Amino acid sequence: MQPRLHLRCGDDLRVPLQRAGIAGEYLCFSDPVCQGPARDEGDLMAWLGLRARFVALHAGQDVGAVRLRLGREYTALSALHRHDAVWLWFEHDLWDQAALIRVLSLLAEKRLLRGRLWLLPADGVRCFPELSDVELGRLQPAPLTELQIEQAAEAWAAYSAPDPTALDALSRRELALPFLGAALRRHLRDLPWTTDGLAETERLVLRAVAEGVTDEAGLLRALRTADAVFHQTDLILRDVVGRLRLGPRRLLHQAEPLGLTPRGAAVLAGRERHRPPPRSEGGVSVLPDPPWLYDPARAGVVRGAEPGERRT
Structure with a gap:
């Protein structure tokens, strides 16, 4: 042995x-x-x-x-x-x-x-x-x-399942692993929200930039202070910032220093809705018209758009 x-x-x-x-x-x-x-x-x-x-x-x-x-x-x-x-x-x-x-x-x-x-x-x-x-x-x-x-x-x-409802239900149970429930709920909060289409991490990034953070080091410090359950790394933040800079309807300016676009400011204020580029959150596919959303009013997941359906 x-x-x-x-x-x-x-x-x-x-x-x-x-x-x-x-x-x-x-x-x-x-x-x-x-x-x-x-x-x-x-x-x-x-x-x-x-x-x-x-x-x-x-x-x-x-x-x-x-x-x-x-x-x-x-x-x-x-x-x-x-x-x-x-x-x-x-x-x-x-x-x-x-x-x-x-x-x-x-x-x-x-x-x-x-x-x-x-x-x-x-x-x-x-x-x-x-x-x-x-x-x-x-x-x-x-x-x-x-x-x-x-x-x-x-x-x-x-x-790892494409349907997050079982994970949502599991996260509400009393679990034998002491920190698992809170971590799973934080994971689900990175699905697009019913309110604005943003994931939790994306919203924290935009909020930090709106409050004056202009570089990656400051952003990392701000998010680690704001989020005790998901410790961000520089590579994770780089991915998030990169997708917020994508396309003609981007939320962050492409050039340094970090700054909100007019659309980014409108989405953060709740006046417009973000349509996220495709990505995966665990087993769940995130699309511009997401099939699954996180509803903060219910503190859980809800169905979004059906295939081929566009949300307004």
């Missing part, structure tokens, strides 16, 4: 864990499943191709190299039973919770892992890398329960 393994959705704890004297091997799961297409039909090869194309475009990397890296990481998940314990370092935010349910959906049927999966306690506020070495060393993991693993697999099936 191999020693303990630390599983994390990033490399940011590799050195801090060593510095804190926490022994064990380290596995980085780098697939940012909170972003881009995540429709999962159960075919791992098709999944890896789908995700590699998105990640390569998202990060400006070679698609072949990304495919090899993701393939190694997903393959490594199938060998976790060789370790006497697997410690899962996943925080409260959407990035980590989406990665956690993806990982656990792949491990749910692996009976050899029962009793070997341990979840580290997040405080719901800070990221693990923000903790001191002493604080990291004091953390005590708790064994994952059967219910937690089952609910994670259920959540992933709903997250």
Whole structure:
């Protein structure tokens, strides 16, 4: 049996864990499943191709190299039973919770892992890398329960489905994973809203720009202050800003510094409605006339336009 393994959705704890004297091997799961297409039909090869194309475009990397890296990481998940314990370092935010349910959906049927999966306690506020070495060393993991693993697999099936109603219903339940419900609700808020067609992240970007933010660094600081559940990265914000700059009816000026167009100001004020360019939010397709919308009055999803129908 191999020693303990630390599983994390990033490399940011590799050195801090060593510095804190926490022994064990380290596995980085780098697939940012909170972003881009995540429709999962159960075919791992098709999944890896789908995700590699998105990640390569998202990060400006070679698609072949990304495919090899993701393939190694997903393959490594199938060998976790060789370790006497697997410690899962996943925080409260959407990035980590989406990665956690993806990982656990792949491990749910692996009976050899029962009793070997341990979840580290997040405080719901800070990221693990923000903790001191002493604080990291004091953390005590708790064994994952059967219910937690089952609910994670259920959540992933709903997250990757083209119809978000099951995910909406799941997010309202009392869940055994303490931060999952809030993260799923934040994910659903990035569907276009019934009120203005904007996703939550898009609205936060426009609001920050309207309040005087003019560059990417300031935008990143503003959104991290405004949004405790979805920790934005520079690449995520670059994607969001890029799509808000698309087309003749763009909401942000194409040139630097950041600034609202007259249409962007009108949409933010609720005088006009945004028609989003095509993208994916998990398993859900977002279109200019979205088939699914988030309704803030109901705090949940509702049906939008039928295929071929245009909303007015």
